[in-house]
Amino acid sequence: MSLDDAAEELASSLGVDKTEVKADLEKLVSYSVPMDEAKQSLRRKYGDAGGGDGGEAPSRTDVADVTPESGNVTVTARVLTVGKRSIRYEGEDQVIFEGELADETGGISYTAWTDFSLSPGDTITAGNAGVREWDGEPELNLGQSTTVTLEEEPLSVPHEIGGERDLIDLEPGDRGRTLEVRVLEVEERIIDGRDGETEIKSGVVGDETTRLPFTDWDPHGAITEGASVRLENVYVDEFRGVPSVNVTEFSTVEPATEVRVSDSGTELSVREAVAAGGVYDAVLTGNVIEVRDGSGLIQRCPECGRVVQNDQCRSHGQVDPEDDMRIKAILDDGTDTVTVILGRELTEEIYGGTLEDALDHARDAMDRDVIAEEIAETLEGREFSVRGALSVDEYGANLDATAFEESDEDPKARAETFLTEAEP
Structure with missing residues (x-):
């Protein structure tokens, strides 16, 4: 239906001027409001208490x-x-x-x-x-x-009634969910909200199945680090490719009996993790086949933390950069590949020295690339188990590592398992 036809239909059913209705409709549509919603909004505005378009109710649809x-x-x-x-x-x-x-x-x-x-x-x-x-x-x-x-007669449906779920079962778009979780990390901060500066809580919650990030938009006193809580009426959106729990002013937060949280992450193949579109607490095992450019010693903008080249930040221009260390490595388990990103602390462990030690080493060698070269010699060709948050976007799959250690699995046994699973 064209905008002009929709305005004609609304004006006729509402008994108002078409020119005025069309102007309102054009404004809503210009803000990307779907046509059906825009029409309903104008019915509310002009006080329509009837049955929509003035015709018979549509026939029943499965x-x-x-x-x-x-x-x-x-x-x-x-x-x-x-x-x-x-x-x-x-x-x-x-x-x-x-x-x-x-x-x-x-x-x-x-x-x-x-x-x-x-x-x-x-x-x-x-x-x-x-x-x-x-x-x-x-x-x-x-x-x-x-x-x-x-209806008096209940309809039998092959679906779970009620919102109680484990964290592993949540998906972006879920609404009205009820969870029992333990608060693992929490911080209070001020953000620029829709009504100006707004205080929120954010952090990580966990249960026996997995861990996920959360945001409490109306800070509840019961949400404290280490507390087990029952959260009713929460919704789920997406944060860096993984489900994120949202607690609001309409959510109910009450103490719960102690919730057990698994110490292990969700073990997946790289293919499974990538296909999931993001996993907050994944464990992947594979071989490091390459340490990528941008590893070793790097420099960051002191304002936004982005990596800078030649003292130039994309957002802040010429800056006085701060030294840092990281590793970007390609992990391959035979099913797919993922870029593993290790921050300063894990990079220092692999390098075997501090940032200051690395800077001294680079000065002595008169080459900052020497750090990345040593790291590559240490990692490439060896098998590692990596735990962290995996996100997938248009640039590929990235795993921000929280733990990184050499795998103690038997490669032969794992290969036999893989071949068995691959058999038709």
């Missing part, structure tokens, strides 16, 4: 048949999860309710712009629900023009 091109639909589904949070929409704070619905054919996420008093386990019929595309998938929008009816 969840599996809903697509971003479906327009408005009517679905009967079971409420799997319900989350609540505040977003900034059209310059104003808006409380939304969000989660997942499912019927016998499949599941779909939803956002409700009105409080329909949904609860996990409810079976509902949502009439005249809008559909938009979100992260490449269809999502239902339950707005003011949507009718929600509670």
Whole structure:
């Protein structure tokens, strides 16, 4: 539907001037608001209390048949999860309710712009629900023009009802999740938020399955280092390619019985880790086949910490750089490769001396590259086990190492296992 047709339709159903409606619609669309959302927003603005476009309610649709091109639909589904949070929409704070619905054919996420008093386990019929595309998938929008009816007969669905999950099962886009975790690291800091300077907490939480980063946008007193807590109504987004837990003003944070946290990371092949799109606490084992340029002695901008060349920072221009050490190595396990990045502390351990020792060595040799050359001789061709946070982006897969040690696995046994698994 063209913008002009949409404005004509809205003006007719709302009983307002088309020119005014079209101007508002053009403004919303120019801000990349999907057409269906823009139309619903204008219905709210002009006080439409009716049934959307003024026609009959759309016929019932199976969840599996809903697509971003479906327009408005009517679905009967079971409420799997319900989350609540505040977003900034059209310059104003808006409380939304969000989660997942499912019927016998499949599941779909939803956002409700009105409080329909949904609860996990409810079976509902949502009439005249809008559909938009979100992260490449269809999502239902339950707005003011949507009718929600509670059904007496519960719908049987092949999906878990309720938001309780282990950390390993979380994915970006999850809403209304409930977790029991231990706070492993936490720091308080001030950021520039949507309303100016905002105090938040951030850090790392863990359970028996894995560890993940978190942000508490409305600092809760119970979130302290070492505390075991139950977090209800959290949502999950992506941070450097891995799921990140978000606690909000609508989240419930309560003490929990002590949560056991595994001391080991998630052991994966490089191929599995890369295919996952990011793993916060991965353990990869393979051979270092190359120590890349940019290893050994490097220099960083004192303002932003970026690596500089010839005293020039891309963001701050001419600077007085600070010396540092790092290693960028290619790890290959036979399934794929990943770039492993080791910071100063691990690099000093491998080099066998401090930054100051390396600087003295380079001055004596009159060559800063001598440090990287020695490191390459130490690492290349040997097998190592690396633990850290793996992220995947358009530049490739990178693992920021927190632990790096020579593998004690039997190469022959591992090769036999690999060949066995590869057999058809």
